[in-house]
Amino acid sequence: MDKRKLTKIAAAVAAAGALLLGAMYIAGSSSGSVPPASVDLSQLSPEHKQQLSERGLQVFRAADCAACHSSPTTGAELAGGMAMVTPMGTLYGTNISPSKEHGIGNWSADDLYRAVARGMAPGRKNLYPAMPYASYHDITRADVDALWVWLQQQPAVEVPNRAAEMHFPFSIRPAVALWNALERPASQPAPKAAPAAANEADLLIERGRYLVNTLGHCGECHTPRTASFAMDLKQSLAGNVIEGAYAPDLRPEAMAQRGWNEGDLLRFMRTGLSPQGVMTMGMFPVLEHSSSQMDEADLKAMAAYLMRGDKAGAAAAVPAVAAKPEPLQDVAPQTQVSANGQRVYLGLCAGCHGVDGQGQPHSSLRLDSNTTAMFPTPLNLVRVIREGLTERDLAHGERMQAMPGFAQQLPDQDMADLVNYMRVRWGRQKGDVTPAQVADLIKTAESH
Numbered sequence: 001m002d003k004r005k006l007t008k009i010a011a012a013v014a015a016a017g018a019l020l021l022g023a024m025y026i027a028g029s030s031s032g033s034v035p036p037a038s039v040d041l042s043q044l045s046p047e048h049k050q051q052l053s054e055r056g057l058q059v060f061r062a063a064d065c066a067a068c069h070s071s072p073t074t075g076a077e078l079a080g081g082m083a084m085v086t087p088m089g090t091l092y093g094t095n096i097s098p099s100k101e102h103g104i105g106n107w108s109a110d111d112l113y114r115a116v117a118r119g120m121a122p123g124r125k126n127l128y129p130a131m132p133y134a135s136y137h138d139i140t141r142a143d144v145d146a147l148w149v150w151l152q153q154q155p156a157v158e159v160p161n162r163a164a165e166m167h168f169p170f171s172i173r174p175a176v177a178l179w180n181a182l183e184r185p186a187s188q189p190a191p192k193a194a195p196a197a198a199n200e201a202d203l204l205i206e207r208g209r210y211l212v213n214t215l216g217h218c219g220e221c222h223t224p225r226t227a228s229f230a231m232d233l234k235q236s237l238a239g240n241v242i243e244g245a246y247a248p249d250l251r252p253e254a255m256a257q258r259g260w261n262e263g264d265l266l267r268f269m270r271t272g273l274s275p276q277g278v279m280t281m282g283m284f285p286v287l288e289h290s291s292s293q294m295d296e297a298d299l300k301a302m303a304a305y306l307m308r309g310d311k312a313g314a315a316a317a318v319p320a321v322a323a324k325p326e327p328l329q330d331v332a333p334q335t336q337v338s339a340n341g342q343r344v345y346l347g348l349c350a351g352c353h354g355v356d357g358q359g360q361p362h363s364s365l366r367l368d369s370n371t372t373a374m375f376p377t378p379l380n381l382v383r384v385i386r387e388g389l390t391e392r393d394l395a396h397g398e399r400m401q402a403m404p405g406f407a408q409q410l411p412d413q414d415m416a417d418l419v420n421y422m423r424v425r426w427g428r429q430k431g432d433v434t435p436a437q438v439a440d441l442i443k444t445a446e447s448h
């Protein structure tokens with residue numbers, strides 16, 4: 001082919017590319033059609049307004065808006081300023097109080113719907129997907145209306161927003177439109193099958209699904225990501241390393257294997273503590289503004305959905321007691337556990353956690369039913385042992401004493417031996433973690 005022909009083809013390809021980019025930009029910066037308001041918000045009776053406001057607060061709690069929109073200095077829940085560090089740069093939660101200057105005091109309920117469900121702020125401003133609109137996209141219009149009523153009743157906080165500090169090319173905000181065109185879920189949620197035949201158990205699962213996947217946005221941490229950082233919904237809730245921690249597999253089979261049942265899960269979400277463990281790392285903030293303050297009925301629905309799963313419905317109801325956990329792997333015989341791992345455990349850990357991992361009520365956790373050693377990656381285990389945990393209040397009266405960090409006492413070889421001892425003894429995992437892997441995990445944790 002001669003040069004001129006090639007140039008022509010190249011020009012045609014470039015033009016087609018530009019057209020495609022243009023079309024994607026338009027699609028990704030449109031918020032699609034907005035469902036009509038569920039009620040006439042300008043004509044509310046005082047009682048109706050009160051009802052909506054109470055529901056709005058429930059939505060605010062279940063969606064954990066305060067986790068990202070509260071002030072890190074004053075704690076004011078709507079003031080903004082919380083930093084979110086991502087591989088693409090740092091973003092700050094915004095002021096969502098009714099301040100007319102700094103917050104959303106001039107926003108209509110339609111505006112709030114577009115921001116929460118579609119990631120579009122007024123003035124065709126694309127929000128970064130760190131604001132979890134990819135999860136919230138299925139939120140009902142009635143929930144947004146209730147949230148709007150509640151938000152507008154809160155005191156205005158006069159704190160200006162902090163500009164995002166994204167690295168190039170992510171600093172080009174309109175480029176988010178291209179991501180949206182590819183990754184944002186379809187703007188009209190698929191119509192749900194008519195709930196005509198729905199019985200109580202079906203409704204419970206449906207509510208749980210909505211709370212977990214939509215409002216609770218649990219998949220933002222627990223679902224693996226694709227190469228373009230979208231949630232890989234084909235592997236919804238299958239577990240993911242994020243912010244230097246492993247957010248475990250929450251699918252029913254994996255949960256049952258780690259010894260969970262609905263009652264313990266309800267307790268964990270309400271108080272932060274259960275025989276399977278205590279909330280740490282990225283999970284702990286979920287407790288404070290969200291799960292500890294949710295209605296018991298909603299927590300039950302979440303637990304039911306997580307333990308019974310998507311296909312569940314009533315028909316596939318799972319026995320109330322979890323199946324006896326099967327071994328996760330071919331486990332090396334106990335005798336092969338390195339004697340050094342046991343020596344380290346007895347020397348540093350058994351004083352608090354017991355020789356057999358039985359723990360002590362109110363002062364240390366039991367480790368014989370703890371899930372941390374059961375995860376496929378030992379990342380969280382290594383982190384807790386190195387960094388320790390501070391003394392802290394959980395919720396509903398539960399408190400935890402401090403655990404010291406052992407980074408100084410444990411060279412990589414001792415850490416690997418200790419972790420292997422715990423994984424084989426209580427985790428039903430292979431004891432094959434090497435010192436080199438430990439060093440890598442420490443880098444993952446510290447680079448965060």
Ligand code: HEC
Nearest residue numbers: 063064065068091092093094115121127128130131132164
């Ligand atoms: C995981 C963190 C996170 C959660 C949870 C979250 N947001 Fe956001 N939100 C953000 C971030 C970060 C931004 C700023 C995004 C940007 O700069 O593009 C934002 C932006 C917004 C904006 C746009 C404000 C403006 O002035 O442009 C609104 C409105 C908003 N969020 C409301 C909410 C509401 C309501 C909830 C709960 C239903 C919520 N957010 C939950 C992180 C979060």
Ligand code: HEC
Nearest residue numbers: 277278280348349352363364372384389390400401402403
């Ligand atoms: C001084 C007592 C003490 C010692 C010594 C101690 N721990 Fe702990 N450990 C605790 C307490 C208390 C907690 C819960 C702290 C919290 O949640 O704030 C805890 C939490 C844990 C957890 C977290 C479980 C979860 O659910 O996330 C693991 C794993 C653990 N310890 C392992 C160890 C190992 C291994 C050692 C020895 C290297 C050790 N601990 C030494 C008191 C101790």
Ligand code: HEC
Nearest residue numbers: 216218221245246247248258277278279280281282283371
């Ligand atoms: C900001 C990230 C993040 C979000 C959002 C999040 N999680 Fe987690 N979750 C984690 C991490 C990290 C862990 C591991 C540490 C721990 O066990 O506390 C975890 C642990 C858990 C565990 C314990 C599992 C086990 O076997 O030990 C459960 C259950 C859980 N999350 C449920 C949820 C549910 C339900 C939601 C949504 C309402 C949610 N998580 C939202 C990060 C998150």
